[in-house]
Amino acid sequence: MIHNRNFFLLCWFLLCLAYAGNIKAAPAPVAEHVIKSGFPMEADMLAEMTQSLFKEYKANDNPLSLVFYAYGTLRQADYFLKTNDFIRASEFGKTGFFYLDEAVDLYAENPLVRYMRARVDAYLPAAIGRCVVTLNDTEQMLKTPGIFNAGLVEHINEMRYRALLSCKRKKQADTLLAEIELRNASTASSLASGNAPEWDINEVTEVLLPLVKGK
Structure with missing residues (x-):
């Protein structure tokens, strides 16, 4: 989610209006709800x-x-x-990763789906995340210039930093963090918290909205 909720909702409304000329109804209302409000905390x-x-x-x-x-x-x-329910944690973890990988395989021609896999994987707790997959995804995305704009490339580097930390490659992580800090000190500071960043308007317009509209 985005910190300024009213601003985000206004932008979302305006962006949806921009697409309304070509699309009569939203094909993924539940996914739209997640974008706007996030996942519920209650189990x-x-x-x-x-x-x-x-x-x-x-x-x-x-x-x-x-x-x-x-x-x-x-x-x-x-x-x-x-909650120490390790059996169900393992079962749900396997299912989640299976379908996350399935999404990339099914939509292999759509780089936005790979971006989403990296976005999810990078900010999962290290205990259940897959840093190697994120490193591979981010490397592949960074090698395809022109696909992602400058703002998304910054996010990809942030994901890569998180993956390097999770893979215990601290020296490389520190080097990348220093580069990020030169460009945006506040972003570097927030990365240290380990919390998943909220969607920004660039991600909404360039990744989420095209995907939710089936682009």
Whole structure:
């Protein structure tokens, strides 16, 4: 989510209006809800929304619904891990990663889906995340100039930094963080917290909105 909720909702409304001329109805309302409001914190509500995302994907073949389903499943795995239910944590973790990878395989021609996998993987707790996958994804994305604008490239570097930390490659992580800090000191500071950054307007317009509209 974005800190300034009213500003975000206004931008979302205006962006959706811009697409309305070509698309009569949103094909992924549950995924749109996740973009605007995030996942619920309560376990029961999280489980319900996650299942709704899977039903939405099955009905509409929307890549973002599938990615968010995988993300919701991984959030459930993290919940079970924190409550010491290791068997269910493992089951949900395997399912979440399976569908996250499935999304990239099914939509291999769409680099935005790979961006989303890296975005999810990079900010998962190190105990359940897959730093090697994120390193591979970010390397591949950084080697395709022109696909992502400068703002998204910065985010990709931030994901790579998180992956380097999780892979315990501290020297490389420190070098990359220093480069990030030269460009944006506040971003470097927030990266140290380990929390997933909220979607910014650039990600909304260039990644989320095209995916939720089935582009």
